[in-house]
Amino acid sequence: MGLWSSDAAAISCRVPEIEGRALTEEPEVSESSNSDSGSRGDSAAKLYLVLSGIWLAVGAVIGFLAAAQLIYPDLLGGLSFLAYGRAQSMFLDAILYGWLSMALTAAAIYVVPRLCGTSLVAEAALKGNALLWFLGTLAGICAIGAGFGGGQQFLEFPIYIAAVLVISSLVTAAAVVGTILKRAEPQIYPSLWYFGLAVIALPIMIVAANLPIYAGVGQSTQANFYAQNVAGLWLLAAGIGAVYYFIPKIAGAPLYSRRIAMVGFWSLVIFWVFTGQIRGIFGPGQESLQSIAIAFSIVSAIPVWTVLSNLSRSLKGRWGTVGRSVPVRFFVAGGGLLFLYSLMMPLGALRSSQQIVGLTDFLLGNTELLLIGGLSCWAAGSVYEVIPRVTGRQWVSTSLANWHLGLTVVGVVTLAAGAWVGGAVTGFIWQAGATNAKPVVTGSAWQGVAEPLRWFSTMRVVGIAIVAVAALVFLTNLVRTVMGGELGARERLVPFDDAGEGEKRESAPAVLVASAVIFGLGLWLAVSLPVANESFTTPTKLGNERQVAAPNLDTPEAKGRLIYAREGCWNCHTQVVRPVEADAYLGAVSVPGDYAFDDPQMMGTRRIGPDLTHFAGRDGTKDADALIAHLKDPHETADWSVMPSYSHLSDEEMQNLVSYLSTLK
Amino acid sequence: MVEIPEHLLKRSQAARSKSEGGDDEGGEAADTPTAEAGGGGAAEEPAQEAVASQASPASPASPATPPASTPAPPREVTVAEAKALVAPAIDLVGVGEVPYPEADQSEIAGGIKEVVTSGAPKWLVLAFVVLPVIAMVYLGQFSSGVRCGQAGKLNVGDDGQLIACDGSALPEPGADVSKKGPDGKAVFEKQCAACHGATGQGGVGLPLSKANNTTLLKDFPEAASQVEFVKKGNAAFPDGWGANKNPARGSMPAFGSILSPDELEAVVAYERTLAGG
Numbered sequence: 001m002g003l004w005s006s007d008a009a010a011i012s013c014r015v016p017e018i019e020g021r022a023l024t025e026e027p028e029v030s031e032s033s034n035s036d037s038g039s040r041g042d043s044a045a046k047l048y049l050v051l052s053g054i055w056l057a058v059g060a061v062i063g064f065l066a067a068a069q070l071i072y073p074d075l076l077g078g079l080s081f082l083a084y085g086r087a088q089s090m091f092l093d094a095i096l097y098g099w100l101s102m103a104l105t106a107a108a109i110y111v112v113p114r115l116c117g118t119s120l121v122a123e124a125a126l127k128g129n130a131l132l133w134f135l136g137t138l139a140g141i142c143a144i145g146a147g148f149g150g151g152q153q154f155l156e157f158p159i160y161i162a163a164v165l166v167i168s169s170l171v172t173a174a175a176v177v178g179t180i181l182k183r184a185e186p187q188i189y190p191s192l193w194y195f196g197l198a199v200i201a202l203p204i205m206i207v208a209a210n211l212p213i214y215a216g217v218g219q220s221t222q223a224n225f226y227a228q229n230v231a232g233l234w235l236l237a238a239g240i241g242a243v244y245y246f247i248p249k250i251a252g253a254p255l256y257s258r259r260i261a262m263v264g265f266w267s268l269v270i271f272w273v274f275t276g277q278i279r280g281i282f283g284p285g286q287e288s289l290q291s292i293a294i295a296f297s298i299v300s301a302i303p304v305w306t307v308l309s310n311l312s313r314s315l316k317g318r319w320g321t322v323g324r325s326v327p328v329r330f331f332v333a334g335g336g337l338l339f340l341y342s343l344m345m346p347l348g349a350l351r352s353s354q355q356i357v358g359l360t361d362f363l364l365g366n367t368e369l370l371l372i373g374g375l376s377c378w379a380a381g382s383v384y385e386v387i388p389r390v391t392g393r394q395w396v397s398t399s400l401a402n403w404h405l406g407l408t409v410v411g412v413v414t415l416a417a418g419a420w421v422g423g424a425v426t427g428f429i430w431q432a433g434a435t436n437a438k439p440v441v442t443g444s445a446w447q448g449v450a451e452p453l454r455w456f457s458t459m460r461v462v463g464i465a466i467v468a469v470a471a472l473v474f475l476t477n478l479v480r481t482v483m484g485g486e487l488g489a490r491e492r493l494v495p496f497d498d499a500g501e502g503e504k505r506e507s508a509p510a511v512l513v514a515s516a517v518i519f520g521l522g523l524w525l526a527v528s529l530p531v532a533n534e535s536f537t538t539p540t541k542l543g544n545e546r547q548v549a550a551p552n553l554d555t556p557e558a559k560g561r562l563i564y565a566r567e568g569c570w571n572c573h574t575q576v577v578r579p580v581e582a583d584a585y586l587g588a589v590s591v592p593g594d595y596a597f598d599d600p601q602m603m604g605t606r607r608i609g610p611d612l613t614h615f616a617g618r619d620g621t622k623d624a625d626a627l628i629a630h631l632k633d634p635h636e637t638a639d640w641s642v643m644p645s646y647s648h649l650s651d652e653e654m655q656n657l658v659s660y661l662s663t664l665k
Numbered sequence: 666m667v668e669i670p671e672h673l674l675k676r677s678q679a680a681r682s683k684s685e686g687g688d689d690e691g692g693e694a695a696d697t698p699t700a701e702a703g704g705g706g707a708a709e710e711p712a713q714e715a716v717a718s719q720a721s722p723a724s725p726a727s728p729a730t731p732p733a734s735t736p737a738p739p740r741e742v743t744v745a746e747a748k749a750l751v752a753p754a755i756d757l758v759g760v761g762e763v764p765y766p767e768a769d770q771s772e773i774a775g776g777i778k779e780v781v782t783s784g785a786p787k788w789l790v791l792a793f794v795v796l797p798v799i800a801m802v803y804l805g806q807f808s809s810g811v812r813c814g815q816a817g818k819l820n821v822g823d824d825g826q827l828i829a830c831d832g833s834a835l836p837e838p839g840a841d842v843s844k845k846g847p848d849g850k851a852v853f854e855k856q857c858a859a860c861h862g863a864t865g866q867g868g869v870g871l872p873l874s875k876a877n878n879t880t881l882l883k884d885f886p887e888a889a890s891q892v893e894f895v896k897k898g899n900a901a902f903p904d905g906w907g908a909n910k911n912p913a914r915g916s917m918p919a920f921g922s923i924l925s926p927d928e929l930e931a932v933v934a935y936e937r938t939l940a941g942g
Contacts, residue, residue: 117774185774248777254770255779260789282818291807295800302796309789316765351807355817437836579827580817584835588825 042390044126048106049383049390050482051134055098056376057475060468063091067464070457070608070642073635080648081145085568089149089156090141095371096154096230097137097165101202102130103379104238105172108195110386111245112176115192116183122175129171136164144568151565151600152223154230155209162210166203173199190261194241197269197515201233208523215551216543216595217284217536220603224285225276225523231370232272232300233519236338239378240264240307243331246385247311250328251321256313264306269515271296272303273522278349279605281358282578284590286533289525297349301342308335326401327385333409334377341370344420355580356427357420359607361456365419372467373412380404380474387478393485400477407470415463422456426608430582439585442618446610447640453608457642533592540593546663550597560660563653565600567646574604575613575664587614609643617665624658631657847928849935856920857932865939870917874939881940884908891933896921 066087069075076082082090113120120126140157143149149156157165176199180192209226248255255261277285277293311331315321321328344366347353357363384401388394395401429449433440440448539547549557564570577586590613595601629636631654634643649657770778785793806815813820813830822828827835836842854863861867865874872879884907885891894906898919905911920929 111775114775115773115777183774187771187773189773189775189777189779245775245777248779249775253778254765255777256765257785258779260785263785263793287807287810291804291811295804298800298803299796302792305789305792309786313786350803351811351816351818434835435842437838437840437842439838579819579821581819581827584819584827585838589821589827591825 042110044120044123044130045106045110045386046390046482047127047130048102048109048133049387050478051130052099052102052106052379053383053475053478055094055102055137056380057468057471059091059094059099060372060464060471062087062094064461064464064468066091067457067461069644071454071461073642073644078645078647080147083567083646083648084644085571086144086147086149086566088571089153089568090144092367092371093144093154093156094137094141095376096235097140097157098134100235100371100375100379101137102133103383104198104235104242104375105130105133106386107242107246107379107382108172108176108199108238110382110390111191111242112179112195115185115189115245116179117185118179118183120175121178121182122171125171126175129168129175132164132171133168136161136168139164144566147566149566149568151568151570151602152219152227153605154227155223156568159210159212162206166206169199169203169206173203189244190255190258190265191241191245193261193265193515194237194244197265197519198234198237198241200516201229201237201519204519204523205230205234212599214536215597215599216601217592217603219599219601220280220283220595221277221285221289223601224279224605227279227367228276229273229522231367231375232268232275235371235375236272236303237268239334239375240268240303242382243307243311243335243378246327246382247331248314250325250385251315251318253314253316253318253321256310256316260306260310264303264310265515267299267306268303269518271299273519274525275300275345275349278345279363280603281349281351281354282580283576283603284592284595294346294349294351298346300345304338304342308339311335326395326398326405327381329402330377330381330384330405333405334374334381337369337377337409337412338374341366341374344369355582356431357423358427358578358580358582359574359576359605360423360426361419361460361606361608362423362427364606365416365423368412368419369416373409373416376408376412377405380408383478387481388485388488391482391485392487393481394488395477396480396485397477400473404470404474404477407466407473411463411466411468411470413463415460415467418456418459418463422453422460425452425456427582434581434584441583441586442610444638447638450640450642454642536592537596538593539596540591542588542594542665543596545665546594547597549660549663551599556656556659557663558660559653560656560658561600561602563649563657564602564660567649569612570602570604571606572604572609572643573612574607575611576603577611577613583611586611587617612661612664615664616662624655624662627658627661628654847925847931849931849933852924852928852932853935856923857936865936870915873936875941879940880909881936884911888930888933888937891937892929895924895933896929 062082065076065082066084069084069087073084080086109120109126140161143158143161144156148158150158155162176195180188180196205226209222209230211222214222244255244261247253274289274296275293277289278297281290281294283290322332323329348357348362348366384395426449429440429452433445433448439445548555549561551558551561575590577583577588577590579589583589590603594613595603631646631649633645633647634641635645646654646657765780769781771781772778811818819827820830820832822834829835853861857870857873859868860870861873862870862877864876865879866872866877867874867879871881873881881891885894886908890908894902894917896919898921899906899915899917901919924932
């Protein structure tokens with residue numbers, strides 16, 4: 001494919017900008033040496049970008065198929081590969097690991113060498129690295145679909161696939177940090193801090209989250225830490241790095257204030273790190289960690305607000321750029337969605353809200369707003385900006401790009417609003433059931449929750465369908481552009497090899513090391529505090545009863561637990577009873593010792609089916625045969641149920657699953 | 666693809682000349698004339714370059730052809746030159762004002778500049794102060810853990826089940842909770858506390874609390890007989906009242922006409938919790 005080669009002859013001197021601005025030509029350096037220095041790194045960025053676009057489309061379509069099953073449970077006719085529990089995990093992982101991670105990695109390896117005035121370290125390796133990450137993600141997603149997934153959000157990939165991601169992210173980190181260290185430009189622009197933090201944090205976090213050192217509550221603390229920070233310290237940090245470069249660059253405007261950027265950087269590193277436990281409020285984890293997480297989620301608005309205020313000051317007098325430049329339009333829309341997120345995150349975390357919306361769809365709505373809304377817009381803006389510069393080809397259609405943006409915003413707001421309102425309605429129904437002593441939280445009474453929720457599930461299907469259409473529009477535009485966009489000039493990287501004379505060289509290691517230290521402190525707190533508390537590892541009576549399903553045992557219960565994990569049962573059913581009114585009549589309140597042998601832990605963060613903590617101990621629980629019949633065809637006994645059929649499980653697997661469920665007393 | 670048509674260039678130049686002498690932000694106003702002059706001068710060169718580079722494919726012999734379209738032999742590039750090359754041309758379209766004087770900007774590789782002297786907007790400074798304060802107040806509120814009743818939290822009984830904050834069990838599922846009974850404690854404080862003491866310590870009337878060695882539960886082993894007594898008062902029992910046939914003296918009034926049956930039951934139940942400790 002001539003597409004990928006640096007076909008210098010094809011490069012004319014036309015202005016290749018969609019927003020209409022002259023590009024840097026590189027006449028001084030001969031074309032041969034030029035292609036050696038600039039284009040290899042950019043070809044890695046190009047590969048990352050094209051692959052990322054595929055993932056957005058694949059992820060959004062899977063997300064649509066998953067969401068639709070909450071209205072039509074038999075939509076896919078019992079196809080196990082995309083059964084709801086698995087598809088929901090595949091959807092979010094494809095967005096996070098496939099689309100956002102790859103697009104923002106591309107932004108990092110495109111921006112960093114430019115700001116450093118030098119060529120990218122290990123350019124050749126990065127191209128292979130893009131394929132490695134792509135294939136790792138592909139293998140992980142297929143593993144979930146094929147039934148090899150694990151049991152916690154964003155951590156479903158089997159451990160050997162997580163190892164592939166660690167290796168790939170280490171290569172990226174080495175390339176980015178190495179480039180920063182050997183830079184020719186004495187100054188370190190804020191984008192470099194953010195990209196440096198992001199690429200260092202990612203491999204550390206994947207390793208920390210997958211360390212098999214805890215069971216139960218400790219593991220859930222780990223998982224909460226990861227789910228919040230893979231979004232904040234990896235994707236958000238990289239996204240901020242990207243907009244701090246692209247907006248001033250495209251607008252031709254100076255960055256307004258480095259000091260504001262620095263405040264934002266440190267508040268991200270210091271505060272966001274501790275917000276993980278907002279995913280476990282009122283749960284059996286440590287109350288003090290939860291309080292800190294809520295308090296810090298309030299302060300975590302600052303990193304977002306600094307970026308928005310800083311860049312809007314930069315755009316002063318140049319807001320016309322928004323009208324002309326597709327990428328800037330995406331960045332501004334993404335900024336708006338992230339501003340909304342910065343309000344919704346603490347709003348959903350406060351205990352007063354959590355007593356109602358805790359464990360409902362609400363938190364998922366926030367996650368979707370962050371990943372599919374704000375960060376996706378920023379990532380897409382980067383793609384729109386970088387593609388013409390690294391391929392030398394013009395976007396074939398600006399109107400398709402506008403459709404992409406409009407549909408994404410409308411779709412994601414519909415999707416998230418469905419989750420917020422639906423979550424609040426669910427929470428009030430639970431609470432009303434407790435206040436009136438007419439519990440709706442178990443058995444056939446769940447109909448009282450499922451039927452109102454159906455309206456909001458429908459709203460969410462419409463939302464994700466719009467997002468999926470937007471993603472397909474984007475992919476179409478991307479593929480047509482890369483395959484046959486009009487050729488213009490390709491941007492060249494201009495390395496300059498000597499540092500400025502007399503200019504003071506800023507110390508990169510100081511910034512990077514300091515952020516790594518603070519980040520490590522947060523990591524240590526998240527990882528070591530669970531151990532410091534003996535109650536986490538001392539099993540209660542209930543905990544001991546569940547030991548029969550502990551990992552590495554050859555019991556039917558232990559095998560059944562793995563089936564529960566891989567089928568993604570935890571995507572809809574929680575196993576945690578909180579000391580709030582909404583959880584009245586669910587049985588004994590969960591304490592850490594109940595989970596002493598739970599590995600993988602199955603506490604879950606979302607309850608759109610009844611809680612299963614004390615499932616087997618409830619009055620009126622069906623016997624094994626009736627339970628198997630229910631799992632095979634949930635609608636026979638409850639036509640209102642949206643639970644998928646598990647008829648694809650073999651008889652033995654079904655027996656094992658039921659054995660496991662019977663330990664939930 | 667959007668190119669920069671001639672008319673837009675003209676328009677931006679017109680806008681620029683119109684904005685000459687236009688006001689700038691507050692304290693920077695003094696710098697404006699020089700800044701405008703400097704900015705204008707700096708913008709001119711890239712402007713020509715952009716025009717030339719656009720025009721060159723169509724008319725390679727453009728008179729204003731800058732070095733950009735002339736292949737030149739490789740040579741050493743100085744930092745300053747390299748920066749100038751990487752720097753983007755100034756946005757030509759819609760430049761109505763120059764909010765940040767060139768003199769206050771420093772350049773970085775990659776075509777990025779930044780304003781060297783600039784303070785945070787007031788609202789952001791306010792947020793830096795207010796948000797941490799809210800966070801600290803929030804933390805302080807839960808400094809000794811989440812208490813029952815705070816943020817909807819309930820208590821947990823010895824058996825792990827949820828109980829109300831006053832220690833009472835939650836109603837059985839399906840129980841009729843629509844009619845809330847009268848508050849026995851409130852009735853007691855209104856009708857009984859004057860004689861029996863606010864905490865049942867006694868006074869004109871007999872003590873009712875365990876701490877004051879009440880005989881309540883011995884006199885009335887069953888709540889029903891106590892209800893009967895409170896309803897009718899001392900005078901209705903000339904032969905002595907209670908299980909031990911206490912002498913009929915005293916002045917316990919009859920509450921049958923003052924309290925409803927529900928209130929009688931509630932206040933008796935409350936008194937019996939006082940007596941039981």
